[in-house]
Amino acid sequence: MINKFSQKTILTLALACLGSAIVFVLFAVFFSYDSSQSSEKNAKVHTDQPHESSQISLATSPQGVKTYSTPTPEHLKNNQQTIIEQTISVSSGDSLSTVLSDMGISQQDVYRVANARDANSELLRIRPGQDLSIKMELPSGKLTELLYVQSKLKRSLYKRQKDGQFSFVVLLTQPETKRIYKEVTITNSIFRDGIDAGIPQSVLIQLTQIFAWDIDFATDLRKGDSFSLLYEENELEGEVIGAGNILAANFINAGRSFQTIRYDDANNFNYYTPDGLSMRKAFIRSPVDFTRISSKFNPNRLHPIFKTTQPHQGVDYAAKSGTPVKAAGAGTVIYAGELKGYGNTVILEHGQGYSTLYAHLQGFKKGLKANNFVEQGDTIAYVGQTGWATGPHLHFEFRINGIHKDPITVSIPHDAPMSKNVLKRYLPYARTTMTELSSHYSKNFSQQYTAVLKRQRSRS
Numbered sequence: 001m002i003n004k005f006s007q008k009t010i011l012t013l014a015l016a017c018l019g020s021a022i023v024f025v026l027f028a029v030f031f032s033y034d035s036s037q038s039s040e041k042n043a044k045v046h047t048d049q050p051h052e053s054s055q056i057s058l059a060t061s062p063q064g065v066k067t068y069s070t071p072t073p074e075h076l077k078n079n080q081q082t083i084i085e086q087t088i089s090v091s092s093g094d095s096l097s098t099v100l101s102d103m104g105i106s107q108q109d110v111y112r113v114a115n116a117r118d119a120n121s122e123l124l125r126i127r128p129g130q131d132l133s134i135k136m137e138l139p140s141g142k143l144t145e146l147l148y149v150q151s152k153l154k155r156s157l158y159k160r161q162k163d164g165q166f167s168f169v170v171l172l173t174q175p176e177t178k179r180i181y182k183e184v185t186i187t188n189s190i191f192r193d194g195i196d197a198g199i200p201q202s203v204l205i206q207l208t209q210i211f212a213w214d215i216d217f218a219t220d221l222r223k224g225d226s227f228s229l230l231y232e233e234n235e236l237e238g239e240v241i242g243a244g245n246i247l248a249a250n251f252i253n254a255g256r257s258f259q260t261i262r263y264d265d266a267n268n269f270n271y272y273t274p275d276g277l278s279m280r281k282a283f284i285r286s287p288v289d290f291t292r293i294s295s296k297f298n299p300n301r302l303h304p305i306f307k308t309t310q311p312h313q314g315v316d317y318a319a320k321s322g323t324p325v326k327a328a329g330a331g332t333v334i335y336a337g338e339l340k341g342y343g344n345t346v347i348l349e350h351g352q353g354y355s356t357l358y359a360h361l362q363g364f365k366k367g368l369k370a371n372n373f374v375e376q377g378d379t380i381a382y383v384g385q386t387g388w389a390t391g392p393h394l395h396f397e398f399r400i401n402g403i404h405k406d407p408i409t410v411s412i413p414h415d416a417p418m419s420k421n422v423l424k425r426y427l428p429y430a431r432t433t434m435t436e437l438s439s440h441y442s443k444n445f446s447q448q449y450t451a452v453l454k455r456q457r458s459r460s
């Protein structure tokens with residue numbers, strides 16, 4: 001179970017725990033405490049094994065029983081129960097056992113706290129830089145409380161129960177989430193200009209991933225392209241502790257505008273166009289990492305020697321032999337073998353009349369055969385120059401209802417449409433979000449966007 005606590009709640013909890021610990025101590029002292037053994041042990045622990053980074057605090061419990069910075073022989077002699085607190089920062093090479101032993105905790109208590117119920121043994125995964133704070137009762141040497149500070153946002157509190165086992169609760173601090181607006185005109189590169197504008201790199205990576213289906217960032221970007229975006233930034237006590245998600249963006253590339261909105265529905269999030277179409281497309285336009293396009297789609301290509309029409313029904317992507325070839329879309333293998341001229345060839349059928357063909361392959365992905373189902377992006381084969389090919393390249397064909405289309409320009413359908421119910425909830429949200437985004441547009445960006453809209457309208 002996960003609970004959210006404010007600092008105040010934690011403090012109250014800590015004090016309450018301290019109180020109950022003291023009651024427990026009193027029981028222990030009166031009924032079962034063997035003073036000579038334990039005091040010797042604890043005196044030894046705290047004199048012989050001081051830890052450099054430990055802090056021992058002086059505090060007063062709610063009951064007015066003093067807790068002392070260090071146990072003194074005087075206290076121990078008088079059987080006066082004392083709670084000491086220490087905090088240690090985990091260093092590299094530390095284990096839970098070594099850290100807690102350094103603080104004077106018995107191996108039995110180390111075992112008990114590490115195995116606290118429902119704690120998922122997370123204490124065994126302590127990392128350098130994290131803090132462990134303990135409260136230990138003297139002179140019994142019992143660990144009464146352990147606070148494991150995993151990060152600024154997450155702490156776990158382990159408290160000793162009457163039966164000696166430890167309870168466990170996660171304390172989460174919610175950062176303050178702010179919505180940040182940025183606008184960038186590209187002069188160098190998306191990353192250089194974006195970082196200059198103060199956008200975290202992780203947000204820029206998100207941006208290129210979201211628009212990867214519409215914009216080839218390696219080849220399509222032009223000087224003067226611009227984008228505006230709204231994203232989340234997490235702050236804790238005024239300090240930025242990390243960038244969150246892109247909420248909305250408008251990317252103007254080569255006189256076209258692409259807009260996106262993040263939408264979460266039933267624990268699934270995705271990026272959509274303002275109309276509710278997925279930003280993802282059903283097909284990858286170029287299913288190989290290529291070095292250059294060596295031959296374009298050309299239905300009227302004249303043979304250089306015979307001067308007859310010899311259509312080039314696909315695109316040739318030059319790439320090193322052995323470069324993986326990916327399935328352009330999810331589908332079924334309907335052919336994997338040799339074809340005259342094409343050499344080693346794979347044909348995939350994607351449903352709704354779509355099929356793709358990959359030729360001149362060096363070889364197939366191990367085990368690939370007809371009737372296999374493949375996901376978009378799965379490696380299906382490797383670039384080669386089998387068949388009639390003068391150099392290693394992938395010959396890629398894209399057909400709709402058997403008719404060859406230019407893979408570079410064909411209009412590619414969007415992936416996985418929203419259900420009608422989701423769309424109904426999405427559309428009002430999309431409108432509000434786009435209104436919020438556009439309310440921030442600079443005059444310059446507004447003008448650029450208006451010009452794009454005008455051009456798009458006159459085209460249609």
Ligand SMILES: [Zn+2]
Nearest residue numbers: 314315316395
């Ligand atoms: Zn070709």
